[in-house]
Amino acid sequence: MSVHALTDSWTMTRRELARWQRQPVQLAVGLVFPVMLLLMFGYLVGGGRGVAGDYRDYLIPGMLALTMAFGLEGTMIAVTQDLDKGVIDRFRSMPMANGAVLVGRSAADMLQSVLTLLVLIAVGAALGWRPGGGPAALLGALGLLLLFRFAMLWIGIHLALVAGRPELVQAVQILVWPVGFLSNAFATPGSMPGWLGTAVEWNPLSHTATAVRHLFGVPGAESGHVGWAFLWPLALLAVFFPLAVRRFARLSR
Amino acid sequence: MADAAITVEGAEKRYGAKKALDGLDLTVARGTVHGVLGPNGAGKTTLVRVLSTLLRPDAGRIRVAGHDVVREAYAVRLRIGLLGQHAALDEELGGRQNLELFGRLHHLGARRARARADELLERFGLAGTGRKAVRQYSGGMRRRLDLAASLITEPEVLFLDEPTTGLDPRGRAEVWNSVRSLVGAGTTVLLTTQYLEEADQLADRISVVDAGRVIADGTADELKAATGGDRIDVVLRDADRLDAAVALLPLTGITVDADRRLLSAPVTDRMEALSAVVRALEQAGIQAEDVALRRPTLDEVFLHLTGDDTRMKEAA
Numbered sequence: 356m357s358v359h360a361l362t363d364s365w366t367m368t369r370r371e372l373a374r375w376q377r378q379p380v381q382l383a384v385g386l387v388f389p390v391m392l393l394l395m396f397g398y399l400v401g402g403g404r405g406v407a408g409d410y411r412d413y414l415i416p417g418m419l420a421l422t423m424a425f426g427l428e429g430t431m432i433a434v435t436q437d438l439d440k441g442v443i444d445r446f447r448s449m450p451m452a453n454g455a456v457l458v459g460r461s462a463a464d465m466l467q468s469v470l471t472l473l474v475l476i477a478v479g480a481a482l483g484w485r486p487g488g489g490p491a492a493l494l495g496a497l498g499l500l501l502l503f504r505f506a507m508l509w510i511g512i513h514l515a516l517v518a519g520r521p522e523l524v525q526a527v528q529i530l531v532w533p534v535g536f537l538s539n540a541f542a543t544p545g546s547m548p549g550w551l552g553t554a555v556e557w558n559p560l561s562h563t564a565t566a567v568r569h570l571f572g573v574p575g576a577e578s579g580h581v582g583w584a585f586l587w588p589l590a591l592l593a594v595f596f597p598l599a600v601r602r603f604a605r606l607s608r
Numbered sequence: 609m610a611d612a613a614i615t616v617e618g619a620e621k622r623y624g625a626k627k628a629l630d631g632l633d634l635t636v637a638r639g640t641v642h643g644v645l646g647p648n649g650a651g652k653t654t655l656v657r658v659l660s661t662l663l664r665p666d667a668g669r670i671r672v673a674g675h676d677v678v679r680e681a682y683a684v685r686l687r688i689g690l691l692g693q694h695a696a697l698d699e700e701l702g703g704r705q706n707l708e709l710f711g712r713l714h715h716l717g718a719r720r721a722r723a724r725a726d727e728l729l730e731r732f733g734l735a736g737t738g739r740k741a742v743r744q745y746s747g748g749m750r751r752r753l754d755l756a757a758s759l760i761t762e763p764e765v766l767f768l769d770e771p772t773t774g775l776d777p778r779g780r781a782e783v784w785n786s787v788r789s790l791v792g793a794g795t796t797v798l799l800t801t802q803y804l805e806e807a808d809q810l811a812d813r814i815s816v817v818d819a820g821r822v823i824a825d826g827t828a829d830e831l832k833a834a835t836g837g838d839r840i841d842v843v844l845r846d847a848d849r850l851d852a853a854v855a856l857l858p859l860t861g862i863t864v865d866a867d868r869r870l871l872s873a874p875v876t877d878r879m880e881a882l883s884a885v886v887r888a889l890e891q892a893g894i895q896a897e898d899v900a901l902r903r904p905t906l907d908e909v910f911l912h913l914t915g916d917d918t919r920m921k922e923a924a
């Protein structure tokens with residue numbers, strides 16, 4: 356490990372920020388997409404099955420969690436592009452801290468996720484939605500959402516290092532979307548056929564969504580999910596963080 | 609050699625059952641340009657990746673700039689520059705941003721990184737393009753920026769993996785000039801190429817590599833001499849007579865390039881061969897446009913060494 360770990364990580368984070376500055380449109384599209392999903396499900400598709408009360412109170416926490424899950428794709432695309440362009444080879448041939456490439460990636464993706472969450476919440480507020488529970492609950496909810504995103508991030512890095520090429524990202528997208536929609540983001544598991552409902556209840560995304568609903572005071576969201584919304588991401592991190600780090604070190608095999 | 613910038617002894621690297629490096633030995637003296645010449649799949653990129661600490665060898669003792677590439681990878685990285693086979697740049701950032709980024713990662717500090725970026729852009733004729741995204745660069749510009757990025761800290765040893773593959777003649781000339789200007793600065797350069805002309809133009813010494821090992825080593829002149837010296841070229845006026853000429857000329861080892869109506873063969877006694885050829889053609893009534901004696905090209909040296917004549921016919 357080198358003494359430059361912090362400065363190198365910061366330099367790598369700034370690299371990502373510079374890319375945003377260069378491509379504001381891309382950044383904006385990334386922010387607008389979840390907003391569109393929210394509007395689509397909130398107004399076009401209409402109320403979710405099995406949801407009592409105001410559908411927006413149910414949907415917005417679900418959308419926040421779903422957006423964090425879809426972040427996996429963005430992480431994967433960025434990492435595979437770097438691998439494909441050979442720029443990671445240049446980083447690895449330089450006397451920089453080994454982990455800085457991955458730390459920079461995480462920092463930038465987490466920053467983008469914070470931005471996305473704030474935009475979604477602002478759009479919700481503009482539509483008249485008000486989260487209950489006060490500022491502490493809001494911070495707690497953001498914390499759980501970002502913890503979930505952090506787990507998705509390391510799954511994304513690991514999958515990107517395994518896949519290696521941008522073409523293979525599409526294959527993963529085909530998997531991410533069903534997992535995203537096989538959750539309680541839009542509708543309650545009780546409204547689904549037995550086995551599907553069970554899968555949806557197990558989905559970590561469902562736990563995070565329900566925990567956020569609980570913190571926001573949505574009726575019917577049980578407090579027990581807050582614990583699961585902690586444990587699931589930590590368990591995923593315990594598996595995928597070391598796998599990704601090992602995979603990165605093994606680029607030299 | 610005590611004063612070697614690169615020593616490779618018995619380097620081995622396998623991918624599954626495939627031996628990409630199969631007991632490769634190499635020594636490069638400080639301050640020289642060394643060409644590693646070989647066809648696609650010879651193991652050139654694998655060698656460069658091992659030398660630049662990107663890939664762990666399975667076996668072998670490999671030192672670069674006085675340090676072991678496996679046990680002292682960090683020390684090696686402080687002293688090398690790498691120009692990979694494919695551009696290793698951030699396509700979305702501008703040229704200056706790329707160089708600044710790499711400068712900071714070399715721990716130059718913000719101010720020196722910026723100054724160094726400007727200096728390199730100037731030196732590689734990219735001064736006016738520093739703000740443009742690399743994505744919009746031409747192939748030649750991109751390669752020069754890539755080269756500039758590998759020179760941020762004036763490395764002791766520079767690796768160039770097929771620096772001009774895929775470039776048009778102008779881009780190639782640009783890169784060649786840049787490489788030549790480095791040599792004066794005392795940098796040791798290891799350059800891989802499939803172009804014999806490139807090795808001949810740039811390298812002090814050449815190692816010919818095939819199937820993961822060095823099959824010949826020397827200066828361009830030594831390699832040429834090793835393949836038996838002079839050759840005779842005969843260009844016919846009429847392509848239809850090529851077969852007839854091959855049958856009747858008093859030469860062995862004739863190669864034919866039909867498009868150029870050219871016959872070529874090695875000779876031992878220059879003058880005797882020349883007069884014999886002219887006499888034979890005259891007697892058979894075959895008209896020649898040109899008959900000339902010459903030294904072998906590096907292409908012929910290479911084909912001779914790898915013992916694969918089919919490659920030349922494909923290339924022709």
Ligand SMILES: Nc1ncnc2c1ncn2[C@@H]1O[C@H](COP(=O)(O)OP(=O)(O)O)[C@@H](O)[C@H]1O
Nearest residue numbers: 623626628646647648649650651652653654655
């Ligand atoms: N990552 C890899 N996995 C499997 N085989 C590889 C890999 N990289 C290279 N090879 C094989 O190793 C041999 C040498 O490759 P390489 O070093 O790229 O040659 P060159 O650069 O001279 O074209 C080739 O047969 C190639 O197919």
Ligand SMILES: [Mg+2]
Nearest residue numbers: 652653693770
């Ligand atoms: Mg190669």
